[in-house]
Amino acid sequence: MYRYIFLLLAVLLFSPITTIAQQNYEWGTVKNGEGFNSFLLRNHISPVKDLAKFKALNKGRFTKNGQLIAGKKYKLPLRYSMHKFPILGSKHESVKQIDNSMSGAVIHLVAGHGGPDPGAVGKISGHKITEDEYAYDIVLRMGRELISHGAKVHFIIQDPNDGIREAAYLKPDKDERCYPSQVIPRKHTPRLRQRAAAINILARKEAKSTYQRLIVLHLDSRSKKNRTDVYFYHHSVSKKGKSLAYALQQKMKDKYARFQPNREYTGTVGTRRLYMLQTTTPPSVFVELGNINNYRDQLRFTKADNRQALADWLCEGIIENYQKEKKK
Template sequence: MIRYILILFTVFLLSIASSFAQENYEWSTAKNGEGFNSFLLRNHISPINDLENFKYLNQGRFTKNGDLIAGEKYKLPLLYSTHLASLLGEDHENIKQVDNSLSGAVLYLVAGHGGPDPGAVGSISGHKITEDEYAYDIVLRMGEELLSHGAKVHFIIQDPDDGIRDAAYLKPDKDELCYPSQTIPRKHTPRLKQRAAAINLLARNENKSAYQRLIILHLDSRSKGNSTDVYFYHHAVSSKGKDLALTLQQKMKDKYDEFQPNRGYEGTVGTRRLYMLQTTTPPSVFIELGNINNRNDQMRFIKAENRQALASWLCEGIQENYLKLKMK
């Protein structure tokens, strides 16, 4: 009998330990005068993406007006966003909240091609390289940067098992999906219609007054001897798209002047009748990152540190564009 009681007690203790181990939160105490934004930022959590989750976890712990109570302990989600964390990969699960400079900004990020379509295909040192894999890796890095500054980010093309990767040669696969979890069509027009519809649906559900921008990343395919700088397209009648494209172009020029002062930069901004620019509702910029067949351009995205630099510079350009509009 005693042995039976001990076994039951042990099972009880193990079940309690297991329940505590599975809790997806930790605790933090609110300081005097703190509002939701300052409290969450202090704890490296995005007010834009996780405020509702935070309120749900802490039902009954606020004032009658719904405010924080100084000295009260609150549960914090351990992950910035479970789904976003899984897309970014294990090494990037916990996004450090740098600041809230992009609070109120909504970004839709699209990596070109994907699924059955690899896009442009090149080779280097005997390795096959495909447009969709490198565009996707840079999109993820760019999304992480934007999230760290408080933006809300929608990844339109998603790969369930390819997070941010530091390898030079990214293994091609065909398991990318279109938001929310749609199989990507093989044919070109249905594929574009699918992702445009996903973007427009998301945009309709966002606050209409929010700063919403669509960024589409591609790699070009030209002859091996043709080197290109990063260049940009926007819709011909979109002043907001043009303004963002010009800001991103200037940011690229400034960065090349800073890090390669004798190189020069010749990336252009222009208009083009592209389906994604014409049929999506958020102001958009279509970006070509380089020629997948040119050796010099290949170094721009083969090296992980260069992919990160591209992502960071594009994020900085978006920050400048957003802050400029906020100050008007």
């Protein structure tokens, strides 16, 4: 009976229902002498298909005769695009951009451990579960969500065979690689040094972006009795990392308040001298998703819908942080 109640609470808490304010347009300025056709065509928008949508977006912004005003900015319907990312797996590789709320942002995503190191190991219902596989699946889901909002995403740890998976018990393997296709070292420090170097190289290439962030996902390993909520670390002197960490924490608080109002959220934000926080150049947040040995925490990872909810909620926090930074 109690087990059923815990399961029900977990499903309610991690329901994938999310709402993100969408900005389904971008701005364009009319040049002298341009009419509807020439203005829309210059902005790669079809006057035949999208003129009505364009006029609806800009109601009240035309002349009394319904014409464009030279030098005035108008909302342009977002040019939706579909791209393929094979790393996400055959069922999920096609990603449609649904809005441009993260346009211009570059997000580096790291799934903890991988290759010869499975990270923390737990057991549930006779099945072995490993930290690297679940962190990786959630990273892929986060990446897909961020891409759909216009962000450029770099997956630092990559597995050629494992895309987004729906199974509860993700089969462990050791074939992950570090970007671009490096074999992951067995020893701890060389492994961290390798992925930090990959991030820093990419960060230099993306220097034109005014918003680069690094998210590192891990699962914790504690006593079976120790239930934990999602918690966060940032570099002690990184104001931007700290801002993002608190944005992510606040998002989790909001979701707990909505889906499980009778249970207090206890996830914390803190600083810690972690290699990935100290040696990488983009502002970064280290995320611990829960205790791999606690049954109620395990429901957070083993249910695919819960993994998707975690990804969605973290992405909502990133999007809100990005929008806030843009206003500064």
